[in-house]
Amino acid sequence: MHVTRVTGNLDDCACDVETIDHFNNDQLFPKLQNLLESDYFRFYKVNLNKPCPFWTSSSHCGLRHCAVKPCSPVKCIKISLCFQYSADANKQLEECEKEQHLGAVDVSLSDETREALLDWSKYDDEAERFCVVDDEASPDSQYVDLLLNPERFTGYKGPEAWQIWNSIYEENCFKPYTVKRPLLPDSFRSSSGGEGQCVEKRAFYRLVSGLHASINIHLSARYLLDDNWFQREWGHNVTEFRQRFDSELTAGEGPKRLRNLYFLYLIELRALAKVLPFFQQPSFHLYTGRPEEDKKHKEQLLQILQLARSFPLHFDERSLFAGDEKEAAKLKEDIRLAFLNISKIMDCVDCFKCRLWGKLQTQGLGTVLKILFSERQIEALPMSSNQRPSFQLSRQEIVSLFNAFGRISTSVRELKNFRSMLAEER
Ligand SMILES: Cc1cc2nc3c(=O)[nH]c(=O)nc-3n(C[C@H](O)[C@H](O)[C@H](O)COP(=O)(O)OP(=O)(O)OC[C@H]3O[C@@H](n4cnc5c(N)ncnc54)[C@H](O)[C@@H]3O)c2cc1C
Secondary structure: OOOOOOEOOOOOOOOOOOHHHHHHHHHHHHHHHHOOOOHHHHHEEEEOOOOOOOOOHHHHHHHHHHHHHOOOHHHHHHHHHHHOOOHHHHHHHHHHHHHHHHHHHOOOOHHHHHHHHHHHHHOOOOOOOOOOOOOOOOOOEEEEEEHHOOOOOOOOOOOHHHHHHHHHHOOOOOOOOOOOOOOOOHOOOOOOOOHHHHOOHHHHHHHHHHHHHHHHHHHOOEEEEEEEEEEEEEEHHHHHHHHHHHHHHHHOHHHHHHHHHHHHHHHHHHHHHHHHHHHHHHOOOOOOOOOHHHHHHHHHHHHHHHHHHHHHOOOOHHOOOOOOOHHHHHHHHHHHHHHHHHHEEEEHOOHHHHHHHHHHHHHHHHHHHHHOOOOOHHHOOOOOOOOOOOOOOOHHHHHHHHHHHHHHHHHHHOOOOOOOHHHOOO
């Protein structure tokens, strides 16, 4: 029997999976997808060339196999990483090049778009940010068209990918001690110990695990099913999905990961509901230089936020920081610092497309936390444009917030597709 179906109440909140499914799949998802296709939301500025601050993968370039071909430094790293773990060098090189190709980011933009984007940036708000964001003024930062670079299977896997997930879970100490991670190879488990220093931050662990689940749903839903010289076919890979989420195949962990995805959904939805007053300000514009369209998209955006507000079973984030004020403040600061670390780890992701979406989604989640931690400032926002606002979001934060939520919303929708496919198999 396939045991990937998740039903009923979610731990830590008063909501159930069925209510979310109905709300998301029938109401919110189609509206959001529409908005995310608009110009304001499809172009994201990001620096994909920041060096990894935690370890150097380039040391692998000293390997004998690296000399096989002349290569750019980045290509060199990828190829050498492939060789390092392989007995069959030729096959691996092929795989690596394929992965490199699938994981490459398409940075093409028309001249017209490029010029328009320069103009838009003048309208960005300065903001006090919650998490590390790329320096938008850096020459290495570039606009990426997200529609040209869908999140899907890239072939990024193995020790490099585990190292990233491992660092996020183990070194940032969000893992509840009860969670079994039997599938992680021993050699990639953290040897740093540090258990005594870790404070259990269950909710935060669930957010990261939900993000991890979402990424793995996307790669299973847009899998490379066929790749030959005349065509590439992308689609749902039910076997891949089952391997990651079936209760029996994952020692009971799969369904918990899916529940974490729903938990993440609720947290992000809550932030959208709370941030409505910011977007309602008359001075706020989704500036792209075409006033008619900008106005229309602002209306669409407000409708989505109103819809988010109407959700009947919102998560009560006050339960997260209940109790002693000092302790709550310390907990928030710990979370902020750990989150900062996670956003830096994204610069260590070798596959550029994975890095792009990893950065976008961590920034989106960082923005969610910033919103949830700024309740009073948002409520105090002035309705007249003469006063200095107490809360700001930059364009980059706005784009990442909505696109990150769009990814989670799509994952919830994809679960429905996988459920139907699994039912047909029976
Ligand atoms: C930031 C980032 C972005 C990525 N983006 C893409 C992408 O766009 N396309 C693509 O094809 N690949 C992407 N990957 C790779 C992908 O996530 C997997 O790492 C890869 O497919 C290998 O999967 P795996 O089965 O070995 O286990 P992984 O997904 O690598 O997981 C490692 C271990 O963590 C545990 N685990 C798995 N899921 C969860 C969860 N939800 N919660 C808690 N623990 C869990 C399991 O014990 C598992 O063995 C990305 C990886 C990272 C780090």
